[in-house]
Amino acid sequence: MAAQIIDGKAIAADVRKEVAADVKALQASHGLTPGLAVVLVGEDPASKVYVKNKAAQTVEVGMQSFEYKLPETTSEHEILTLVERLNASPEVHGILVQLPLPKHVNAEKVLNSIHPDKDVDGFHPTNVGRLWIGERALVPCTPTGSAILAKRAAPDLKGMNAVVIGRSNIVGKPMAALLLRESCTVTIAHSQTKDLPGVVREADLVIAAVGRPEMVKADWIKPGAIVIDVGINRVPSENGKTKLVGDVAYAECAEVAGAITPVPGGVGPMTIACLLQNTVVAAKIQKGIKD
Ligand SMILES: Nc1nc(=O)c2c([nH]1)NC[C@@H]1CN(c3ccc(C(=O)N[C@@H](CCC(=O)O)C(=O)O)cc3)C=[N+]21
Numbered sequence: 284m285a286a287q288i289i290d291g292k293a294i295a296a297d298v299r300k301e302v303a304a305d306v307k308a309l310q311a312s313h314g315l316t317p318g319l320a321v322v323l324v325g326e327d328p329a330s331k332v333y334v335k336n337k338a339a340q341t342v343e344v345g346m347q348s349f350e351y352k353l354p355e356t357t358s359e360h361e362i363l364t365l366v367e368r369l370n371a372s373p374e375v376h377g378i379l380v381q382l383p384l385p386k387h388v389n390a391e392k393v394l395n396s397i398h399p400d401k402d403v404d405g406f407h408p409t410n411v412g413r414l415w416i417g418e419r420a421l422v423p424c425t426p427t428g429s430a431i432l433a434k435r436a437a438p439d440l441k442g443m444n445a446v447v448i449g450r451s452n453i454v455g456k457p458m459a460a461l462l463l464r465e466s467c468t469v470t471i472a473h474s475q476t477k478d479l480p481g482v483v484r485e486a487d488l489v490i491a492a493v494g495r496p497e498m499v500k501a502d503w504i505k506p507g508a509i510v511i512d513v514g515i516n517r518v519p520s521e522n523g524k525t526k527l528v529g530d531v532a533y534a535e536c537a538e539v540a541g542a543i544t545p546v547p548g549g550v551g552p553m554t555i556a557c558l559l560q561n562t563v564v565a566a567k568i569q570k571g572i573k574d
């Protein structure tokens with residue numbers, strides 16, 4: 284039986300509609316227009332595309348967009364000075380510094396300089412702590428979007444065996460925290476895991492976030508399992524161009540899984556939608572607005 288295909292593009296559009304409604308409500312109730320600042324250092328072409336998409340969608344939902352495109356040679360000090368300015372700006376409620384940063388810049392130092400209440404990526408240690416202890420937090424966008432997609436396939440994740448493949452601070456670890464909050468039994472698997480296929484075969488819910496093209500095979504998947512593919516890998520294609528593939532061998536896994544996300548059109552669009560949602564949450568936190 285073929286899997287249900289979880290349409291991230293359509294679900295992201297739903298989330299953006301909700302965000303647009305939230306923005307309207309905030310304007311009416313508090314005269315507040317949330318603003319998102321994105322900082323891009325250097326010329327990475329893929330990064331430039333994301334920044335452009337983010338800016339367009341930010342404006343589309345009625346928020347203010349501030350873009351800072353700095354040359355590759357920008358010093359760490361200059362970046363820190365910009366972040367300080369954005370931290371202090373009343374028009375800016377969310378700050379995202381696009382990763383990766385150039386090698387001469389200490390990324391950890393830059394990310395930690397963002398005010399936790401403006402940290403719409405949810406990477407600041409304060410937000411990591413808030414997430415794990417269950418306080419109101421800004422939660423990383425990719426795991427948030429992935430959880431929304433999983434819940435579209437199965438509204439109640441309670442009691443499921445969830446296996447997260449990948450232990451990054453950006454996806455794997457916060458994903459585990461979110462699934463624990465949904466009362467899943469969570470395993471974080473990684474490159475050193477013994478018998479990874481065997482571990483994944485126990486999963487009712489698989490989240491693949493390793494950055495290895497099409498690594499997860501059909502015979503790793505328990506029949507009927509939900510498969511969320513976080514990977515976005517650009518690989519050579521037949522016609523000499525490149526194409527995007529996930530961390531999951533999509534075609535073969537779709538024949539075993541109960542539900543599966545495609546790449547592109549799965550988690551990627553959700554990441555940006557959740558970034559916009561986080562900007563609204565950030566604005567509310569800064570203004571002391573409940574919910
Ligand atoms: N501080 C920071 N936060 C990030 O969240 C962050 C970052 N840095 N650096 C780069 C990565 C990458 N990223 C993507 C977001 C959306 C798509 C996306 O929408 N992808 C589309 C297709 C894109 C295409 O066709 O190239 C899809 O999967 O359908 C992809 C990648 C956010 N990132």
Ligand SMILES: [Mg+2]
Nearest residue numbers: 423424425554
């Ligand atoms: Mg993210």
